Amino acid sequence: MLGSLPAPDATLVLEPGVPVDVRLTLGVLQRGHADPTVQSRPDGVWLCYRVPSSGDPVTVLVRPAPSALVPGPVPVLAWGPGAETAVADAHRLLGLDDDWSAFDALLAPRSAGASGAAVLPHAVSQARRANPGLRLPATGRMVDQLLTVVLEQKVTHDQARSGWRWLVRGFGEAAPAPAPPGMLLPPTAHAVRRIPSWAWHAGWVQPAQSRAMLRVAERASALERLAGLPAGVAAQMLTAVPGVGVWTAAETVQRTHGAPDTVAVGDYHLAHQVGEALTGRRTDDAGMLRLLEPWAGHRQRVVRLIGLSGIRFSRFGPRLAPADHRRR
Numbered sequence: 412m413l414g415s416l417p418a419p420d421a422t423l424v425l426e427p428g429v430p431v432d433v434r435l436t437l438g439v440l441q442r443g444h445a446d447p448t449v450q451s452r453p454d455g456v457w458l459c460y461r462v463p464s465s466g467d468p469v470t471v472l473v474r475p476a477p478s479a480l481v482p483g484p485v486p487v488l489a490w491g492p493g494a495e496t497a498v499a500d501a502h503r504l505l506g507l508d509d510d511w512s513a514f515d516a517l518l519a520p521r522s523a524g525a526s527g528a529a530v531l532p533h534a535v536s537q538a539r540r541a542n543p544g545l546r547l548p549a550t551g552r553m554v555d556q557l558l559t560v561v562l563e564q565k566v567t568h569d570q571a572r573s574g575w576r577w578l579v580r581g582f583g584e585a586a587p588a589p590a591p592p593g594m595l596l597p598p599t600a601h602a603v604r605r606i607p608s609w610a611w612h613a614g615w616v617q618p619a620q621s622r623a624m625l626r627v628a629e630r631a632s633a634l635e636r637l638a639g640l641p642a643g644v645a646a647q648m649l650t651a652v653p654g655v656g657v658w659t660a661a662e663t664v665q666r667t668h669g670a671p672d673t674v675a676v677g678d679y680h681l682a683h684q685v686g687e688a689l690t691g692r693r694t695d696d697a698g699m700l701r702l703l704e705p706w707a708g709h710r711q712r713v714v715r716l717i718g719l720s721g722i723r724f725s726r727f728g729p730r731l732a733p734a735d736h737r738r739r
Contacts, residue, residue: 416472416589420494425485427507432479432544436506440548440666442559443572447579447595458504459586459594462493463552463635466599469493470590473505479544491587506546509669514709515539531713535688538719545715549669551638553645555597557627560662561620561654565679570615577614582606600631623654642670665711674703674710681714684724688717693725 425431437456441449450457455474462469469491476483487501502508518536530536539545550556558578563571582598603624611621627634630652637645642664649660658677664670675681676696686694689702703710 416488417490419472419488419490421489421498423487423498423501425487425501425505425507426482427485427502427505428482429507430478430480430482430544431476431485431505431507431546432542433473433475433485433505435479435542435544436546436548437473437504440550442575445572445576447576447583447593448555448597450591450594452591457591457594459590459596460493460550460552460555461596461599462496463554463638464496465493467491467493467496468584468587468596469497470587470594471497471501471504473501476544479542490589500551503549503551503669506548506669508549509547509671511546511712514671514706514712517706517709531716532688532720532722534720534722535713535716538716538721542716542719545719547669547671547711547715548666550667553634553638553663553667554600554627554631556663556666557634557649557655557659558597558603558624560659561623561627562616563662564620564623564659566617566620574614574616574620577616578603581610581614600628603628619654623652623659626653627655638667642668642673646670646673671712672708672710674700674714676700680724684722685714685717687724688720688722 433456434451437449437458438451440458441451448459455472458471458473460469461467469489472488474486474488476485485505487498489495489497518531518539559575562574562578566574579595579597582602583595584598586594586596608621611618616624634649634652637648640648645668646657646660646664649655649663650657656677658675661673661675665673665675682696682699683693685699685702686692694702703713706713
């Protein structure tokens with residue numbers, strides 16, 4: 412027994428040699444505090460999913476290193492039929508293939524001046540110094556990530572989170588013990604295909620979203636194979652799926668591939684925030700890409716650091732209102 416937990420089916424203690432902030436790194440995978448599939452708890456971060464190559468279910472607990480500021484051991488525990496594979500892939504899940512050294516070299520003032528690269532505002536560069544354990548996780552689970560991102564298309568934050576909880580709680584399955592109470596496996600592609608039209612309606616999922624999710628479920632086997640392709644190629648191929656545009660594809664490969672240079676064009680707020688952070692003025696998608704060009708190869712790293720910088724962004728215009736189709 413490990414505390415009150417049963418012995419895991421597979422375990423590994425990673426010694427990454429670099430700082431790893433487990434909660435910050437894996438937090439991008441959690442869709443709200445009540446996400447049934449990913450939970451940050453006092454004993455670590457729990458994840459429940461199926462291994463793409465086999466469909467085997469697994470419950471994973473990643474315990475934080477003693478410090479997120481210096482290198483230290485990261486224990487990974489797994490239960491269920493997919494345990495061995497999950498442990499073998501833990502280094503990718505934690506973004507340990509994500510090498511920040513070239514980006515950190517660009518942050519050095521003398522390097523920035525010599526290369527002609529733009530200098531990041533103090534608040535953004537300070538966010539890197541304050542969070543050396545930030546990594547970009549790579550789950551390799553294309554369908555799971557696509558389903559979560561499709562539910563975020565053109566809806567409010569609360570509506571997206573509610574839709575994901577509804578989907579998992581209504582059509583997911585029990586996760587291998589000892590998954591914490593309330594945690595579940597995401598629904599399989601087969602389960603998504605079997606959801607009746609009236610159920611989508613009752614779940615506050617918009618028609619365009621449900622159609623896109625059905626297309627994803629129908630192509631699940633082919634889509635999972637995209638995890639083995641470079642992020643840019645995978646993102647381009649994802650847009651061939653009806654209902655999956657460039658924003659959805661970018662948000663997906665950011666998580667499946669740990670893509671350090673992939674930026675989500677078409678986001679409701681992102682271009683404005685990047686513009687304000689880097690110049691003090693709002694901008695559009697084209698302007699955002701121009702501002703990020705000096706950081707080519709690392710543009711998503713810059714975006715993540717802007718989010719951690721503590722910069723307060725202006726609020727203009729009406730907020731996106733939730734569209735409720737349930738009584739139509």
